Amino acid sequence: MELLLKIKEILSSLFFFLTGPILDKELRVLSRRKRYYALRFCYTALLAFFVLILYLSYVTIGSMPGVVATSMMPQAGRTITITIIWFQFLASQLLTVTFLSTSISEEIYKRTLGVLMTTPINSLQIVSGKLLSRLLAVFLLLGISVPILAIIRVLGGVPWDYVISSFYIIMCAALFAGSVSMFFSIFSRQAFAALARIIIFFLVIYVLLPLGWSIVSTSLGRSAFNPHLLYFNPFAVLGDNTSVLQVPGSAGMFSWRIHCLIMLVASVFFFGLSTIFVRRAGLQQMGGRDESAKSLWTRKTAIPFLASSSEVIKPVKGPPLIWKDTRVYLSNSGKLKSVIFNAVFIFLVLAAYLIFIYAGLFEEVMSHVGFVCVFMLVGMWRTVTISASSITSEREARTWEILMTAPLTDKQIVLSKMAVSIFPAIPYFVLIFGHIIFFGLLGKISPAVILPLIFIIVFSFFLLSSAGVMFSCLFRRTVWSVGFALFMLVFIHFCSPCSFFANPLFLTGAILYAASGEGAGEMFPGNGYEGIFMFIFIGIGVLVFYFLAGFTCYAIARSQLRRKIYA
Numbered sequence: 323m324e325l326l327l328k329i330k331e332i333l334s335s336l337f338f339f340l341t342g343p344i345l346d347k348e349l350r351v352l353s354r355r356k357r358y359y360a361l362r363f364c365y366t367a368l369l370a371f372f373v374l375i376l377y378l379s380y381v382t383i384g385s386m387p388g389v390v391a392t393s394m395m396p397q398a399g400r401t402i403t404i405t406i407i408w409f410q411f412l413a414s415q416l417l418t419v420t421f422l423s424t425s426i427s428e429e430i431y432k433r434t435l436g437v438l439m440t441t442p443i444n445s446l447q448i449v450s451g452k453l454l455s456r457l458l459a460v461f462l463l464l465g466i467s468v469p470i471l472a473i474i475r476v477l478g479g480v481p482w483d484y485v486i487s488s489f490y491i492i493m494c495a496a497l498f499a500g501s502v503s504m505f506f507s508i509f510s511r512q513a514f515a516a517l518a519r520i521i522i523f524f525l526v527i528y529v530l531l532p533l534g535w536s537i538v539s540t541s542l543g544r545s546a547f548n549p550h551l552l553y554f555n556p557f558a559v560l561g562d563n564t565s566v567l568q569v570p571g572s573a574g575m576f577s578w579r580i581h582c583l584i585m586l587v588a589s590v591f592f593f594g595l596s597t598i599f600v601r602r603a604g605l606q607q608m609g610g611r612d613e614s615a616k617s618l619w620t621r622k623t624a625i626p627f628l629a630s631s632s633e634v635i636k637p638v639k640g641p642p643l644i645w646k647d648t649r650v651y652l653s654n655s656g657k658l659k660s661v662i663f664n665a666v667f668i669f670l671v672l673a674a675y676l677i678f679i680y681a682g683l684f685e686e687v688m689s690h691v692g693f694v695c696v697f698m699l700v701g702m703w704r705t706v707t708i709s710a711s712s713i714t715s716e717r718e719a720r721t722w723e724i725l726m727t728a729p730l731t732d733k734q735i736v737l738s739k740m741a742v743s744i745f746p747a748i749p750y751f752v753l754i755f756g757h758i759i760f761f762g763l764l765g766k767i768s769p770a771v772i773l774p775l776i777f778i779i780v781f782s783f784f785l786l787s788s789a790g791v792m793f794s795c796l797f798r799r800t801v802w803s804v805g806f807a808l809f810m811l812v813f814i815h816f817c818s819p820c821s822f823f824a825n826p827l828f829l830t831g832a833i834l835y836a837a838s839g840e841g842a843g844e845m846f847p848g849n850g851y852e853g854i855f856m857f858i859f860i861g862i863g864v865l866v867f868y869f870l871a872g873f874t875c876y877a878i879a880r881s882q883l884r885r886k887i888y889a
Contacts, residue, residue: 406471410467415495419499508603647739717798778861
């Protein structure tokens with residue numbers, strides 16, 4: 323008994339040494355915020371909604387004989403379990419990134435990191451306390467579904483091995499996402515900048531690298547590439563684990579144990595980097611160093627081609643708020659970030675074009691659909707993130723009160739913020755129509771798709787910009803506004819029951835597919851003109867939905883604009 327007590331005391335001392343008082347402080351703060359209780363309610367409600375929809379799709383009360391309904395129970399159990407697992411997989415990473423994207427930048431922005439460095443708390447305890455407190459909140463959400471999975475297993479067809487292995491994959495993916503998010507939060511004073519870097523990082527390692535390697539392997543005449551290169555990709559490993567459940571008796575390509583070990587090592591690597599750079603950032607702030615000096619040095623000496631030619635005050639031209647936000651977006655630091663992002667994106671696009679041309683893949687209409695949808699998706703992301711941070715960034719910079727005293731109406735402010743959020747997406751519109759015009763001249767695409775695409779882009783981006791500004795009015799912090807806006811983008815366009823028809827990417831693909839001569843009737847009920855008319859009817863209905871939803875978001879933003887100005 324004494325030995326057990328001594329071991330417990332040693333473990334408690336070790337745990338306190340690793341976390342310190344930061345973990346206790348963060349847990350107390352998180353437990354007193356109302357939005358975390360609202361988050362748990364929304365998470366549980368969405369999870370129950372998906373389970374109910376799937377269950378009713380398999381078993382309709384009173385419409386099936388008892389024997390048939392009983393025989394469908396195992397299939398329903400597998401489908402519901404797979405849906406819950408993938409819902410948790412995506413939600414856990416999204417929530418972890420949202421929670422930890424401001425974990426260190428918030429301390430830097432409030433200038434409290436330097437104060438922490440003067441206490442006995444070391445950088446290891448700061449990083450581990452922040453990381454574990456946020457991960458505990460996410461893991462509590464994962465634990466909500468355990469009783470549901472236990473009940474669903476009664477239906478049959480779902481082994482515990484799949485549930486346990488999937489939970490390990492989800493937790494390791496969330497841990498890695500949290501470590502990476504904390505690392506990037508050290509170098510970003512604003513949540514928008516941190517979220518942008520995090521999204522680009524995961525987009526590159528989870529999507530672009532596997533896709534690029536697959537394209538290169540296909541162009542070299544190989545039917546498949548080495549699957550071991552995807553051990554670092556949790557999407558591929560969980561998908562392989564799910565395929566084994568769907569096809570009983572099949573063997574998977576990946577070992578989830580090896581994958582979890584790799585993700586743990588990668589998480590420890592970023593955790594160590596965060597510990598090192600947090601200490602450096604804290605010591606610099608404690609020593610009185612300010613980032614404004616760095617920005618001044620960058621403007622004057624480091625990047626002369628981005629610097630202004632003169633310091634003369636420039637006159638305001640056009641709507642003042644649009645002029646101001648455009649000048650901020652095109653400032654030296656904003657211009658540098660835009661140049662770097664656009665340079666990397668253009669390089670990847672050119673490489674993809676060369677590979678597709680070399681492999682002769684542009685003979686297939688799906689290649690054109692893929693390029694156009696990628697350009698549109700990147701433009702959507704830019705519009706959503708900028709619109710969702712348009713007003714919260716003013717509040718965080720303490721300029722919102724000054725803006726409220728300006729002789730501008732609510733309509734002018736909201737419309738100006740919406741217009742500025744669409745400006746960064748204009749280059750991607752140029753890429754979309756440039757791709758269509760170029761391959762239209764080559765006879766690969768019909769130029770008739772330009773007009774319907776214009777309507778889709780105008781109405782869908784009107785909805786995205788108005789919804790982003792609405793979230794920016796409703797929330798005080800940029801991280802929550804951008805997080806909810808991105809969740810809306812993902813849920814409405816990809817996860818909701820109406821996502822198949824209300825998705826502008828789907829409509830774009832359908833239009834390109836129909837204009838290629840393949841026929842739109844194959845994608846909808848009916849044949850020939852009946853299918854085309856159905857396609858036109860659904861498209862017009864979706865555009866009307868975009869306009870009404872966007873106008874509703876615009877009205878809510880105007881009504882909430884001047885509420886809680888000094889909150």
